[in-house]
Structure formats: structure tokens, C-alpha cells
Amino acid sequence: MNYxxxxxxxxxxxxxxxxxVLHVFISHFAVGGGAYLVLxxxxxxxxxxxxxxxxxxHHSKFFAxxxxxxxxVTGVGIWFTIGLVSPEATSSLxxxxxxxxxxxxxxxxxxxxxxxxxxxxxxxxxxxxxxxxGWIYFIAAWASLAIINGIITYMLTPGRWLETxxxxxxxFNPTYWPSLCIRTAMAACLxxxxxxxxxxxxxxxxxxxxxxxxxWWLALGIASLLxxxxxxxxxxxxxxxxxxxxxxxxxxxxxxxxxxxAAVCAAVALILTLVFALLRPKMMNPVxxxxxxxxGFGVMGSGExxxxxxxxxxxxxxxxxxxxxRVGQKEGIVANGVAKTSPWVHASANNPQVYGRQLFVVxxxxxxxxxxxxxxxxxxxxxDAKFGSEVLLHLPVIRETMPPFAGDANDxxxxxxxxxxxxxxxxxxxxxxxxxxxVFTIHCALCHSVGGERRPLDLKGTxxxxxxxxxxxxxxxxxxMPPFTGTDAEGRALAAFLSNPGK
Amino acid sequence: MNLPIPYADPMPLxxxxxxxxxxxxxTFFLHxxxxxxxxGGITIALVCALRRKGSxxxxxxxxxxxxxxxxxxxxxxxxxxxxxxxxxxxxGQFLYASSILIGVPWLAIIGIVILAYYxxxxxxxxxxxxxxxxxxxLVLLLLASVAFIYxxxxxxxxxxxxxxxxxxNGANGWNLNWSEPSLLPRYLHFVLGALGISGLGLxxxxxxxxxxxxxxWLIEQGTFLFTGATLxxxxxxxxxxxxxxxxxxxxxxxxxxxxxALLGIGLLLPLAAVAHLVMAKSSKSPNRQLVIGVxxxxxxxxxxxxxxxxxxxxxxxxxxxxxxxxxxxxxxxxVLFLVLFGAGLATLYYMLRKVALATMIQAAAAQKLQ
Numbered sequence: 001m002n003y004x005x006x007x008x009x010x011x012x013x014x015x016x017x018x019x020x021v022l023h024v025f026i027s028h029f030a031v032g033g034g035a036y037l038v039l040x041x042x043x044x045x046x047x048x049x050x051x052x053x054x055x056x057x058h059h060s061k062f063f064a065x066x067x068x069x070x071x072x073v074t075g076v077g078i079w080f081t082i083g084l085v086s087p088e089a090t091s092s093l094x095x096x097x098x099x100x101x102x103x104x105x106x107x108x109x110x111x112x113x114x115x116x117x118x119x120x121x122x123x124x125x126x127x128x129x130x131x132x133x134g135w136i137y138f139i140a141a142w143a144s145l146a147i148i149n150g151i152i153t154y155m156l157t158p159g160r161w162l163e164t165x166x167x168x169x170x171x172f173n174p175t176y177w178p179s180l181c182i183r184t185a186m187a188a189c190l191x192x193x194x195x196x197x198x199x200x201x202x203x204x205x206x207x208x209x210x211x212x213x214x215x216w217w218l219a220l221g222i223a224s225l226l227x228x229x230x231x232x233x234x235x236x237x238x239x240x241x242x243x244x245x246x247x248x249x250x251x252x253x254x255x256x257x258x259x260x261x262a263a264v265c266a267a268v269a270l271i272l273t274l275v276f277a278l279l280r281p282k283m284m285n286p287v288x289x290x291x292x293x294x295x296g297f298g299v300m301g302s303g304e305x306x307x308x309x310x311x312x313x314x315x316x317x318x319x320x321x322x323x324x325x326r327v328g329q330k331e332g333i334v335a336n337g338v339a340k341t342s343p344w345v346h347a348s349a350n351n352p353q354v355y356g357r358q359l360f361v362v363x364x365x366x367x368x369x370x371x372x373x374x375x376x377x378x379x380x381x382x383x384d385a386k387f388g389s390e391v392l393l394h395l396p397v398i399r400e401t402m403p404p405f406a407g408d409a410n411d412x413x414x415x416x417x418x419x420x421x422x423x424x425x426x427x428x429x430x431x432x433x434x435x436x437x438x439v440f441t442i443h444c445a446l447c448h449s450v451g452g453e454r455r456p457l458d459l460k461g462t463x464x465x466x467x468x469x470x471x472x473x474x475x476x477x478x479x480x481m482p483p484f485t486g487t488d489a490e491g492r493a494l495a496a497f498l499s500n501p502g503k
Numbered sequence: 504m505n506l507p508i509p510y511a512d513p514m515p516l517x518x519x520x521x522x523x524x525x526x527x528x529x530t531f532f533l534h535x536x537x538x539x540x541x542x543g544g545i546t547i548a549l550v551c552a553l554r555r556k557g558s559x560x561x562x563x564x565x566x567x568x569x570x571x572x573x574x575x576x577x578x579x580x581x582x583x584x585x586x587x588x589x590x591x592x593x594x595g596q597f598l599y600a601s602s603i604l605i606g607v608p609w610l611a612i613i614g615i616v617i618l619a620y621y622x623x624x625x626x627x628x629x630x631x632x633x634x635x636x637x638x639x640x641l642v643l644l645l646l647a648s649v650a651f652i653y654x655x656x657x658x659x660x661x662x663x664x665x666x667x668x669x670x671x672n673g674a675n676g677w678n679l680n681w682s683e684p685s686l687l688p689r690y691l692h693f694v695l696g697a698l699g700i701s702g703l704g705l706x707x708x709x710x711x712x713x714x715x716x717x718x719x720w721l722i723e724q725g726t727f728l729f730t731g732a733t734l735x736x737x738x739x740x741x742x743x744x745x746x747x748x749x750x751x752x753x754x755x756x757x758x759x760x761x762x763x764a765l766l767g768i769g770l771l772l773p774l775a776a777v778a779h780l781v782m783a784k785s786s787k788s789p790n791r792q793l794v795i796g797v798x799x800x801x802x803x804x805x806x807x808x809x810x811x812x813x814x815x816x817x818x819x820x821x822x823x824x825x826x827x828x829x830x831x832x833x834x835x836x837x838v839l840f841l842v843l844f845g846a847g848l849a850t851l852y853y854m855l856r857k858v859a860l861a862t863m864i865q866a867a868a869a870q871k872l873q
């Protein structure tokens with residue numbers, strides 16, 4: 001609201017997700033791969049294994065090309081993207097943790113310098129200083145992760161920071177340690193996976209040794225993910241846990257799919273590792289490695305998605321909503337209206353839909369599009385203007401992921417009118433039953449089901465006239481419900497449907 | 504007129520302005536040095552790659568640049584992160600707004616930089632490949648476009664009066680700041696500056712060589728590049744000055760003591776640098792002349808960085824100054840940062856020292872064998 005909105009035609013969160021998942025995949029490899037390089041080098045010296053040394057030299061070039069270029073620049077890319085998509089939250093993160101970022105930059109600098117020296121000076125440096133520089137690289141890379149981890153976990157669980165506003169309270173927050181351990185385990189997994197990738201280019205004699213060695217990294221990493229994830233889960237705020245446990249009324253199918261997807265990917269990776277890396281390393285082949293890469297990407301992507309999802313409706317828990325509106329600012333916007341708050345929208349007295357379109361951009365477009373991702377048109381079919389306005393008062397009840405609407409009655413009317421204009425339709429049906437079912441879909445199904453799991457309405461057998469009477473007092477029955485805004489005929493049809501939904 | 508300037512972040516600044524500005528300017532200065540060496544270095548590498556067959560020195564320099572450029576690229580990026588951080592702390596509300604308005608080209612920088620970076624690695628690993636000059640030309644084009652996008656954003660963030668029009672005409676982020684009169688001269692001034700400073704880089708590379716022929720050639724080429732680019736840049740600089748908005752321009756020509764002094768010093772220093780570099784050839788102590796010349800060139804960059812900061816403050820003066828913001832310094836964490844920064848520098852020194860020692864020992868061993 002404070003900033004212009006970059007109108008991409010799709011929610012900006014998708015852009016963040018695309019760049020972020022690519023970055024975290026490579027950057028965790030950059031951390032685990034650092035330890036892998038230096039321990040493999042040490043192992044080669046200890047066993048006097050020149051082939052293994054040849055492998056690790058080759059691997060280090062691949063490592064640098066991937067992490068120093070794509071890993072580092074996509075990291076800057078996330079920063080660019082969040083500034084474009086959530087400037088208010090980015091500004092807040094920068095102000096809260098400027099010295100955290102600055103310290104992270106010091107480690108980043110050392111990390112890059114050490115990586116370049118390590119990779120370019122195999123022939124120049126003696127073994128010992130080369131190993132030391134490898135360790136310096138790993139320590140700096142891990143420290144960089146440890147700092148960013150503090151900032152990322154703060155967004156989900158700011159903990160005592162909300163009361164004290166103190167740097168360390170936000171940094172060492174309730175999910176800091178479990179998250180750091182999970183990320184470290186993931187870094188070990190990715191070190192193993194990418195170790196297998198480059199092993200495929202090696203002659204078979206050394207390949208087998210590298211495959212087994214990488215397999216241990218992968219196996220130990222995956223095996224530790226399950227207990228660490230449980231530890232992490234228990235430190236989540238209760239509302240975040242509810243997304244996973246199904247305690248919320250809405251079926252968050254994407255969460256279930258992501259959880260199952262992550263579990264399947266981890267299980268597949270573990271089985272493939274045990275069979276093809278540890279038991280039968282000779283049988284390891286590029287197809288299995290490709291499956292492991294995809295599985296690793298699946299685990300990483302699902303984990304990041306779930307972390308982001310469980311933060312809804314906030315981008316910084318209890319501080320800034322997902323649509324970049326500050327929690328503390330909301331009441332003022334409700335009192336004064338968006339047009340008086342944001343310099344980027346202007347109220348159009350003649351055409352509320354034009355104003356409503358601007359409000360959609362400001363309030364909704366960070367998560368919704370009109371026709372594409374999380375499309376609104378399919379939800380608003382058949383709404384009337386009053387319902388469109390009233391329903392905006394109940395967004396967090398409809399879905400727990402949604403921030404409350406920040407605006408006055410005029411704003412609600414304008415946005416409601418715009419939403420209604422997306423898919424104008426009159427409830428219809430060949431008979432009263434069908435009409436009733438249609439009215440139910442429009443007016444009730446955002447929150448209720450009949451015979452389903454979601455806030456089931458079990459009014460079967462109740463007299464239709466009594467139900468019709470209740471429709472006039474919905475807000476009295478439950479203040480979370482918007483009033484029924486359909487016509488009398490639609491109300492009668494709805495009552496008839498609810499009274500006898502089966503026939 | 505009500506301008507759509509976002510309110511500053513409600514959180515107080517976690518450090519005094521002087522500290523933030525010092526870190527902003529210091530890290531930006533270092534970034535500019537590396538960025539200039541990168542941009543100019545790629546230009547030189549392109550010329551050398553084209554002249555490789557006719558000139559053994561060109562071929563040798565192409566090889567040297569192939570080894571140096573990936574690291575220079577890495578440090579250009581790394582050193583660019585810090586000033587962007589401190590800039591966001593002090594001027595975030597201006598930078599975020601203008602970045603969103605040019606969102607597409609602004610974010611494209613990331614993709615462009617990745618492509619250019621891999622192009623540089625291609626040259627580094629396959630410098631003699633027939634496609635190397637083509638790749639270098641593309642890299643140069645990519646980096647020139649990055650510089651142009653930066654010039655657009657850093658001028659647009661100073662012009663909130665243009666924001667609403669741009670937003671209403673193109674909220675999808677497909678904008679550039681074409682209506683800024685100083686855009687092209689500013690861009691030209693910075694690009695020519697980069698070429699000039701990379702000339703100093705060549706001279707420094709020459710100073711580190713042992714073989715007289717190659718050393719002399721590098722210093723000569725570096726001097727030529729610095730002198731030529733700097734003299735042309737005087738014209739670009741005056742054009743830039745002429746195209747600045749009235750109050751900002753006036754501040755540099757008498758309206759503001761510091762601005763005027765910096766402009767004067769900024770005019771004299773590069774002339775001093777040229778004089779010392781040119782004199783070095785006939786001097787009894789050429790190395791000393793060269794070092795003074797290079798130092799004057801680097802000081803010119805420092806002065807230009809300070810002037811650029813002043814220009815930003817002059818342009819924003821009607822709307823905002825970071826001095827208005829509340830400050831609650833987080834001293835303990837600042838100290839921790841400074842300690843770690845020192846430790847980081849010490850670690851860097853340790854690593855470079857190890858490499859330097861090992862290189863010296865290897866060189867001595869190779870000489871012994873001969």
C-alpha cells in the first residue's frame with residue numbers, strides 16, 4: 001500500500017518461489033559441498049589415493065562453476081525479487097537485521113575468496129594450506145547459512161521479538177536451531193547427490209569409491225531429516241501446525257500433497273542410496289543419479305513451500321501480512337480507506353469497478369490472479385454486489401491463509417463490485433432443488449459443505465420454512481457469517497435444498 | 504503536488520548516519536574499482552582476442568585476463584552487495600519504488616549477470632577458441648546493458664515526480680527512465696570512467712611483471728587507455744553537469760562549498776594522474792611516477808563516489824534526508840560486525856599471503872631448474 005505494485009499478471013510470490021528454490025538448492029550444495037571437498041581431499045591424502053584426488057580436483061571446478069556463479073547470483077536475485085514483490089517486508093527485514101546482513105556479507109566475501117583460491121591453487125599450494133583454505137571456505141559458507149537461517153526463521157517465528165524488538169530475540173527464535181540442523185542435513189544430502197553427479201564422469205575404478213563415499217553423505221543426511229523435521233514441527237506456532245494437522249476447516253490440499261511429496265522423495269532417495277550407492281555401487285548410473293537429483297529438489301522445494309505456506313496470512317508473523325500491509329496499520333486503513341492511505345490508488349467516484357480493480361491489485365494480487373494461479377473468477381461466479389462487499393469482512397474465516405481486508409465500507413463496496421464483475425451470473429436451476437444447490441455453491445460453499453468435512457451443514461430433516469427464517473439472522477447465529485443476500489426465491493430454494501439435500 | 508513517496512520504514516536506523524554513509528561509500532568505492540576493471544578488462548580482452556595472432560603481447564594479456572576476470576567478476580558482485588544493503592537502509596523507500604517501476608529490466612539484471620559471468624568463464628577456459636571474441640563482445644554488451652539499467656534506476660529513484668505517470672502507463676514494470684535529461688551523459692560518464700580505470704589496472708598489472716618488454720607494453724597501453732578515456736570523459740562530465748536539474752547543478756558550481764570543492768578536485772586529480780603516468784616514461788623514477796599516477800586515478804574515483812552521493816542528497820533534498828530518521832544504534836552488534844569484518848580481512852590476508860608465498864617458491868624453483 002505504501003509502494004507501487006508490480007503487476008506481473010500472476011502473483012509475485014511465484015516469482016520469488018522460482019528463484020528461491022533454485023537458489024536454496026545450489027546454496028545448500030555450496031555449504032555441504034565445501035565440507036565434502038575438503039574431507040574428500042583429506043581422505044585422498046590419507047589413503048594415498050591419486051585417483052580420488054583427481055576426482056576431487058575435477059569436482060571442485062564443477063562446484064565453483066555452479067555455486068560461485070549461479071548460486072551466488074541467484075542469492076542476490078532473491079533479494080532483488082523480494083524487494084520488488086514485498087518491499088514493505090523487505091524494508092522491515094533490512095532494518096531489523098541490517099547488521100546481520102552485514103555480518104553475512106563478511107562471511108560471503110570470505111567464502112567466495114576461499115572458494116576461488118581453493119579451486120585455482122591446487123598446484124600452487126601445499127596440501128596443508130590448501131586443506132586449511134578448504135576449511136575456511138566451509139566455515140564461512142556454513143556461517144553464512146547460519147545467519148540467513150536466523151532471518152528466515154524469524155519471519156515464521158519471531159518469538160519474543162514481537163514484544164522486545166531486540167535483534168537477538170528475533171534472530172535466535174523458536175525455530176532457529178531445528179531449522180539450522182535441517183538445513184545442515186540437507187546440505188550434506190546435496191553434497192552427496194552432486195558428488196554422485198560428477199562421479200558419473202569418472203573412470204569406473206574411482207567411480208565406485210566416490211559413489212560409496214557420496215552415498216554415506218546422502219544416507220546420513222536423509223536419515224537425520226525425519227527426526228529433525230519433527231523437532232522443527234513442534235516449535236512451530238500452533239496456527240502453523242494446524243495447516244499440517246488438518247485442524248483448520250479448509251482442506252489445504254497443497255500442504256498435504258507437499259508433505260506426501262517430500263516424504264516420497266526422501267524415501268525414494270534413501271532406498272536408491274542404500275541400494276545403488278552403499279550396497280551395489282557398481283550399479284550406480286546416470287538415471288539413478290538423475291532421480292536422486294529430482295528427489296533432492298523435491299524435498300528441498302517442498303520444505304521451502306511448506307515453510308512459506310505455514311506462515312500465511314503473514315509474511316512476517318503477526319507483524320506484516322502476506323499482502324505487505326502492516327498489522328499495526330490495518331485499523332487506520334479500515335478507518336480512513338485505502339485511497340487516503342495509499343498514494344498509488346485513486347478513488348473513482350464514477351466507476352467503482354475501476355477503483356475496485358486497483359484495490360484488487362493492492363489487497364489480493366500478491367496471492368491471487370484473475371484467471372491464472374489461485375484464480376478469483378471461478379470463486380466469484382454468481383456473487384451479487386452486497387455479498388461481494390460483505391464477504392470481504394470474513395476473509396480469514398473463509399481461509400485461514402487470508403489476511404483480513406484492510407479498507408473502509410466504500411473500499412469493500414468497490415472491490416466487491418469488481419469481483420462481482422469478473423463472472424456475472426444469476427443463480428439458476430431447472431427446478432427448485434437445483435436452484436437451491438446453485439445458491440448454496442455461491443453463498444455458503446466458501447465455508448461450508450453438505451455431507452463433507454468442511455464445516456458441514458447438517459440440516460437434513462429441518463423444516464424448510466425454519467431454515468428460510470434462519471437465513472435472515474445469519475449474523476446473529478454466528479457473527480463470522482455474512483448476511484444472506486439472495487432473493488426470497490433463492491432463499492426458499494436454498495432452504496429446500498438444505499432441508500433435503502439428498503433427493 | 505502530492506508525490507507518491509512511500510513513508511520511511513517505521514523502525515529506527517540501527518546505526519548513526521555517518522557510519523552507514525561511510526560504509527556505503529567505502530564499499531561502493533571498492534565495488535566501482537572492481538566493476539571498472541571488469542568492464543574495461545573485458546573490453547581489453549576483446550581487443551586482445553582479436554589481435555591475438557598479430558601481437559604476442561596481446562595474446563599474453565588475453566591469457567592473463569582470462570585468469571583474472573572470473574575473480575574480478577566475483578568480487579564485483581560481492582562488493583556490490585554491501586553498498587546495496589546500506590543504500591536500502593538509508594534510502595530504501597526511494598529505491599524500492601523506482602525498482603518496482605522498472606521491475607522487468609531491474610530483475611533482468613540477475614539473468615544478464617549470470618549469462619555474462621558464464622561468458623567470462625568460457626573465455627577463461629577456452630580463450631583461444633574461435634568464438635572467444637564473439638562471446639566477449641556479447642558479455643560486453645550484456646554488462647553495458649546492466650550498467651544502463653543501473654543508471655536508469657539510480658536516476659529514477661531521485662525523481663518521484665515521474666513515478667505516478669510511469670506507474671499508470673506501465674505498472675507491469677516495462678519502464679525505463681528515458682525522460683531523465685542526465686541519463687545518457689551520466690551513463691556515458693560512468694562507462695568512460697570504467698574504461699579509464701581499467702587502464703590503471705593494466706598499468707598496475709604491468710608494474711607487477713618482471714619481464715621488461717611485456718611490462719613496458721602493459722604500462723604504455725594502460726597509460727594510453729586511461730589518458731584517452733579520461734580526456735574524452737571530461738566532455739562527458741561537463742555534458743552530465745549541464746544536464747543536471749538546476750539546483751543540483753548549481754550546488755556543484757558555487758552553490759554548495761563541498762560540492763564545488765569536490766568538483767574542482769575531481770577535475771584536477773585526473774589531470775594529475777595523466778601527467779604522472781605520461782611523465783613516468785621519461786622519469787628517472789618511473790615506478791614512483793606510476794604509483795602516484797595510479798593513486799591520483801583512484802582518488803579521482805573516491806571523489807566521484809562522494810560527488811555521486813552528494814548529487815543524490817541534493818536531488819532528494821526537497822523531499823527527504825536520512826538525517827530526519829530516528830536512530831537507535833545497535834552498538835553491540837555493530838562492534839561484532841566490525842570485529843568479524845576485521846577477522847574477515849585477516850583471513851583474506853592469510854589466504855592471499857599463503858598463495859603469494861607458494862607462488863614465489865614455485866617461481867624460484869622454476870628459475871633454479873632453468
